[in-house]
Each structure stands twice: as structure tokens, then as C-alpha cells.
Amino acid sequence: MRKHIPGIILTAAVFVVTACGRGNYNAVDGSAGPLVIYPDYKEVTIPANIAPPNFHYAMKGARNAETTFTSGERTVKIRGTEVEWPLRKWKSFIAGTEGQTIVVNAKVNVGGQTVTDTWNVYVSKDPIDGYLTYRLIEPSYQMYNEISIEERCIEDFSKTTICDYRHTDNSCMNCHTHTQGRGDISFYYIRGEHGGTVLNRDGQLRKLTLNADVMLSGTVYGELHPGGRFGVFSTNVIIPGLHTMAVNRMEVYDSASDLSVADFDNNLMINLPHVAETGRLETFPCFSADGNSVFYCVADTTGIGRDVSLLKYSLLRADFDASNGHISEVADTVWNGAANNASACHPKASPDGKWLMFTVSDYGTFPLYHTECTLCLMDLQNGEVRMLDEIKGDKSDTYHSWSSNSRWFVFASKRGDGQYGKPYFCHIDETGSVSKPFVLPQKSAQFYGYNLKSFNIPDLGDSSTGLNLKNASAMFNAPSEPFSIQ
Numbered sequence: 001m002r003k004h005i006p007g008i009i010l011t012a013a014v015f016v017v018t019a020c021g022r023g024n025y026n027a028v029d030g031s032a033g034p035l036v037i038y039p040d041y042k043e044v045t046i047p048a049n050i051a052p053p054n055f056h057y058a059m060k061g062a063r064n065a066e067t068t069f070t071s072g073e074r075t076v077k078i079r080g081t082e083v084e085w086p087l088r089k090w091k092s093f094i095a096g097t098e099g100q101t102i103v104v105n106a107k108v109n110v111g112g113q114t115v116t117d118t119w120n121v122y123v124s125k126d127p128i129d130g131y132l133t134y135r136l137i138e139p140s141y142q143m144y145n146e147i148s149i150e151e152r153c154i155e156d157f158s159k160t161t162i163c164d165y166r167h168t169d170n171s172c173m174n175c176h177t178h179t180q181g182r183g184d185i186s187f188y189y190i191r192g193e194h195g196g197t198v199l200n201r202d203g204q205l206r207k208l209t210l211n212a213d214v215m216l217s218g219t220v221y222g223e224l225h226p227g228g229r230f231g232v233f234s235t236n237v238i239i240p241g242l243h244t245m246a247v248n249r250m251e252v253y254d255s256a257s258d259l260s261v262a263d264f265d266n267n268l269m270i271n272l273p274h275v276a277e278t279g280r281l282e283t284f285p286c287f288s289a290d291g292n293s294v295f296y297c298v299a300d301t302t303g304i305g306r307d308v309s310l311l312k313y314s315l316l317r318a319d320f321d322a323s324n325g326h327i328s329e330v331a332d333t334v335w336n337g338a339a340n341n342a343s344a345c346h347p348k349a350s351p352d353g354k355w356l357m358f359t360v361s362d363y364g365t366f367p368l369y370h371t372e373c374t375l376c377l378m379d380l381q382n383g384e385v386r387m388l389d390e391i392k393g394d395k396s397d398t399y400h401s402w403s404s405n406s407r408w409f410v411f412a413s414k415r416g417d418g419q420y421g422k423p424y425f426c427h428i429d430e431t432g433s434v435s436k437p438f439v440l441p442q443k444s445a446q447f448y449g450y451n452l453k454s455f456n457i458p459d460l461g462d463s464s465t466g467l468n469l470k471n472a473s474a475m476f477n478a479p480s481e482p483f484s485i486q
Contacts, residue, residue, distance in 0.1 A: 029393075029416025030058050035106050035117035037083075039448060042119040045427045045435035047128040047408065048098045049155050052085035053121070053438065056445040057108050064109040069093065071102045071123075081108070082445040087156055097123045122435075124427050126407035130155045131183060131464055132423060132440065133162065133176045134412075135456040139419045149176045149188055151465060157443040162465065163188065163198075163472035171195065171476075176459060179224040180289065180351040181404030183463030187224060187231070196480035199264060201228050203466050209480040210262050210269065211235070219260065223286045230325045231262040232294050234283040257281045259296060261325045268486045274329045275318075283313075283365055284345050287320065288380075289353035294320045294327055297344055297365065299337065309363045312337035315344045315356075315378075335378065335385060346399060349380070352406040355432070356380055359398050360387065368414075368421075370396050375411060377432055391426055391437050394418075404462040412458055413437070421454035 031040035038058040046053065057065050065081045076093050078085070085093075094102075102121040107114060132154050137147045148164035163173050168190055176188040186200045196207040197219065210233065211218035222233030235258050258276035260269050275282055285296040297313040315335040319328035335358075337343050345365040347358040356378040359367055367373035373396040375388045391397070393415025400411035407428060412421040424437035440455070442448065 031119075033117050033119070034115050035059065035108055035110075039439045039441075041121060041438055042104075043121075043436055044438040045122040045124050046438065047126060047427075048094050048123050049127045049130065051154060051156050051441045051443075052087065052090035053441045054082075054084045054443065054445040056082045057106075059108070059110050061111045062108050066107045068105045069102055070105070071097050071100055084443070084445050094123065098125045099123065124407070126405060126427065128154070128408040128425070129181050129403045129405075129460040129462045131461040132410065132458055133178070133186075133461065133465070134423060134458040135174055135176070136453045137456050138452070139421070139454045145170050147173060149173055151461075151467070152440070153464075154440065157441075160464070160467075161469050161472075162467040163190070164469065167469050167473040168192075168476045169194065175221070175457060177223060177457075178401070178459050178461045178465075179226055179228070181402060181460050181462050182226075183461040183465050185224050185226075185228050186461070186465055186467075189219075190476060194476050196475075198472075198475045200465055200467060201264070205467075205471055205475060206264075207475050207478050207480045208262075208264070208267075209482050210260075211483070219262070221284050222262075225287055225320075225322065226289075226291045227322055229263065229265050230322065231264065232285040232287065232296075232320075232327075233260055233262060234258065234285060234296075235260055257283045259283075259285055259294075259327070261327065262483065263325050263486075267481060267483045268325075269483045270325045270486045272327055275327060275331075281311075281313075284347060286347050286349060288317075288349050289351050291322055292320055293317050295334070295347045295349065295356060297347065299343070299365075311343060311364050312341070313343045313345060313365060314338070315347055315358060334383065344376075348400060348402060350402045350406040351404050354380060354406065354430075355428075357400055357402070357409065359400070361396075367396050367398055373397055375400060377428075377434075379432065386432075388434055391424075391434055393437075397424075399457045401459045403460050408460070410458045410460055411437075412455060414454075419454075420448075420451065421456055422448065423455045423458035 030036045030038040031042045036058045037055045041053040062081050067078045067083050069076045104119050106117045133151045135149050146165050149162040151160045151162050171192040173190050179185040184202050188198050197210050199206045217235045219233035224231045259282045279301050281299045283297050285294050295317050298316050299311045299313040314337040316331040317334050318331040342360050343363045344358050349356050360376045361367035361370040361373040374392050375397050378385045393413045395414035395418045397413045400409050402409050410423050410425050413424050414421050423440045426437050427435040
């Protein structure tokens, strides 16, 4: 019998969200000040190895622009309302500026009047991992056709397609995830008839069937152990639904979920009956930096009935035994959802072991359309938690990952237009101070005005995975290795 959820209609219908024309952005996603630029690169901190942060002047009637960049004795002047750097000139200009400030002076004719503005760009001493993977997908409710997983070198504008719909019979694919920013250990899923988990360890690819009859489903969310032998995953029975009213247009929630561990060396799925307790939903597991713990989200379903808005997920930590893949029967609550009247999802530990970042929303585990959704930072040394309100956008901020040096993180945000998720980067220092977010630079200053796909699940890597369409096609057609249950 279909359950009724107040304010939500369960549906299989497909709704397509489209946008067209120049300027697919909102003023709240552009800069403030006398001159509005988009993307907003005013007063941001950038790594010295980033591609040039190209932008355009977004005021109606802007013309005859002149933008001057100064760092020490170096000066570069760019004319035109679209400020686009030649890559070699940018690399030459920014070389050696680590720890310094770039001063930008702008002069633009707006409506017949000359308007000037000045802002700073701070260059960090900390480099960022050079590669970013993400899924390109239309921002619709349930469509997954014509999607791809891309790997972008963020030091320039080069891009490699890891997997796409043309080479997988238009199958759904998702979740390309590195281990602690490492390009040599990663995985992604291909769904459907030829589906499987494509595991990449040191360039060796395997296609795996990570499920068994006793599991709720195949694996859904997860992460690989830094040692490479194990992966920890959730298995989820997922229900989609659409709100009949309110701003949170869509919900995706679990009717059942458990955790399981995959032993890649022995083709075993390790069942965890002590974790899969009746009346609880476990999901979004991740490893600690040293691999000795597992963090995961848990919601108590007792008394909730059919009201999804009562689902408040807490964060738990349990010991992990890397000799046999077992998760301890004893787990500590490190953040209590009910006590905070909120819900946690997407925990990710920084590779240096100091921080745990996670997402907090009012309820549930799918905050993609929750405007209140905020990133939170936990100090793993003392357990202190703070919401990163200083970087909060006007829409949801989700799906974050860490750079391998733990000095940068990237997250997906729908800020501005509310439809298209884009990857934003922030610097974080040793005290937890976080810089203003900036969006992934593109070669065209107008790119985000014309782009009609979301950047989903951005994930940083310190080197290229070496994956491409040739091995994606081979993996799609290859048999999938079976896993037995322990």
C-alpha cells in the first residue's frame, strides 16, 4: 500500500527544468559594489595553480571596460567587458605570487557614465589538487539520460570524459569518488542491465557486483579505505517524491537502509547485523583519515510514521578493523540530530584527520532543494561544531570533498539561479577559518550563462585517474565480478 506523506506526491513523472539566453544567473550570485562582475571573484582567496578566473561585467549597458591587475611590480591590462586571460599570460603573471595580493582596478562605462571599482584577489601559499571529477546532469527531477562523468584539470581548461551515456547505452552513472583526494584509488557506478561498480586501484580496473540476496539493494553511497582493500557502503531503498507546495520541491528519502563493507581482495560483502538495527536508517558512511574509524548517519524511525519531516539524522563514529573489515558493535554519537532539531548527511573527514565536514538541513538526507542546507565543520580534536554561515548561499550547499592537503574543499551549490549546481572552492587554514567561495573558472567568461547542466558531486584528486571513454566502454561490456556474503 502506498504511504501518504503530507505535502508530497509520490510520482514517476518526469519534469524538465530548462533555461535559455544570456545571463543564466541571479544578482545574488554576482558581486556587490559599484561594478557587478559574474562570476564573483572579488575578495576571494585562490591557489596559485588555478586556471584564470575569467569574468564579465554584468551591468546592463556596460561597455568600454578596462581592467588592470597588479601584483608587486607586475601589471596586466585587459580591455573589454569580458575579462578573459590567455592561459600562458595568466600563468606568467601569477607565478611566484603565493602569499601575495593581486589588486584589481576596473573602469567601465555604464549608461554613459564612467564607473570605477577596486578589489583584491588573495593568492594562497597552499596549492590545490589539480583535478576535479563531477557528473554533468540536467537539473530535472528524475531524468538521467545524456549524462556523463567528467575529469577537469583545474590548472587549465582541459577536460576528459571518464564515462558517458553514448558508451553505456544511455545508462545512469554516478558517484565518482576518490579516496582522500588520491587519483590512484577511486570508483564509480554504472547502473542498469550492464551495471556494476568500476573500481580503480593503481590504474587497474575491475567491474564488481557489490550486492547479495540478503542485502536491501546494491551499494549506493560509500567510500574506499585509504589502504585500498575495503570499501564501506550503504544499501538503500530510495523513495522519490514531489512537494505539492513550498519551496523544497523534491524529496528523496529512504524507506530502509543499512551498511555493508566490501572486501575487494576476497570478493566478499561483509554483512553487519549489529549495525542494521530494526527501526533505524543508516547511510552515508565514510572513513576517518587513518582508516581506523567509520563515520555514518543514523535516523531513528520510531514514532515517525509517514512524516518525512521528522527524520533527523545523527552522526555516529565506530571503530573499523582493517585486518578483517569489521565495524565495531559500539558506536559513539558525535552529533545528535534530534538534540539539534536538524539532520546530518554527507560526512567527509579531512585527510589530515583534523576536521569532519558534513551537511545540515532541517530533515532527511536529500537537501539538494533545501534552501536552509548548510555546511558544518567539526573539530575532531575537541568535538566542537560550527555552521559555516560565512559561506552560506541563498540555496543549498551540498556534496563537498577535500583537497589532499586539507587546505581546500569544494562543494556543489545552487546559489543564485536555484537550478544549476556549480562547484565552489574555499580555502581553510589551520584554525578552521574559511575564505569566500569562488566558482570553478571557465575559459569563457559567459560559460555559466549558457550552461544547462548541473555539476553534481564534485570530487578533488591530486592526480588524473587515467580513466577515459575507451576503458569506460570496455568496463560497460565486461562481465561483473560476483561478490559473496560473509
